[in-house]
Amino acid sequence: MNSIFDAIFGSSGKTTMIAPEDALPGRQSPVLQTPRPHTVLGTSITGPWPEGTRVLYLAMGCFWGAEEIFWQVPGVVSTAVGYMGGTTPNPTYEEACTARTGHTETALVAYDPAKVTEEELLKIFWERHDPTQGYRQGNDVGTQYRSAVYWTTPEQEQAVRDTAARYSAVLEAKGYDPVTTEMRPAAEAGPFYYAEDYHQQYLSPAKNPNGYRCHATTGVPFPSAA
Numbered sequence: 001m002n003s004i005f006d007a008i009f010g011s012s013g014k015t016t017m018i019a020p021e022d023a024l025p026g027r028q029s030p031v032l033q034t035p036r037p038h039t040v041l042g043t044s045i046t047g048p049w050p051e052g053t054r055v056l057y058l059a060m061g062c063f064w065g066a067e068e069i070f071w072q073v074p075g076v077v078s079t080a081v082g083y084m085g086g087t088t089p090n091p092t093y094e095e096a097c098t099a100r101t102g103h104t105e106t107a108l109v110a111y112d113p114a115k116v117t118e119e120e121l122l123k124i125f126w127e128r129h130d131p132t133q134g135y136r137q138g139n140d141v142g143t144q145y146r147s148a149v150y151w152t153t154p155e156q157e158q159a160v161r162d163t164a165a166r167y168s169a170v171l172e173a174k175g176y177d178p179v180t181t182e183m184r185p186a187a188e189a190g191p192f193y194y195a196e197d198y199h200q201q202y203l204s205p206a207k208n209p210n211g212y213r214c215h216a217t218t219g220v221p222f223p224s225a226a
Helices: 003-009 063-071 118-127 154-173
Strands: 054-059 076-084 104-111 148-151 182-185
Touching: 054 063, 054 118, 054 154, 063 076, 063 104, 063 118, 104 148, 118 154, 148 154, 154 182
Parallel strands: 148 182
Antiparallel strands: 054 104, 054 148, 076 104
16 A cells, blocks of 8 residues: 555655654645545445444554445444544645654544444454554554554443453464554544545445455454453
8 A cells, every 4th residue: 555655755764653843734624625425335424423323443554444344344334534643634645654644544433332342343453453563564664554543432442441451462472562552532642534535435346346455464363252
């Protein structure tokens, strides 16, 4: 995913978090000014959603593949991709790929907690990427590919902390480095800036079904509940 922009910008410095005062200035207007309905689910990608819907923000490398994973989960109301956890307001994709905005590529997951639990979503999250790689996922190198979870409810926070502890123990027992996933409240991480329209549901049948997917993973199953 990053090969085009590596050719333009290079990878030097991309694995060092940018200081807020050195981040790109960004802009006042959102880059996604006219959100369209979800290409696969037909729902709004910005809300409002049905009463009781919860939102969890998950970063696990390239957001194209991350979003595709979650829109297929029963109980998920909608998904979208964007930039979160950084400084630059309303960054473009090109800017995020320089690692000079501080953001990580993030998937918004709106779901019905009566149909899919936080633990079920987080099991998928932990298993479908490598949370020990720091500022990269596989061949995608840069702070914009870091693993992160940003929660919006106390229930989500508890599930994040519980599942992280359980998965970390399993990984460390198998010789993996410690988990590097950034875990904090969405309110602290800052706004979720929606990415450009062509990134939304990028891998859907209507857009690029054969497009790039990051396959970085530990291959270690999430442990069953005791």
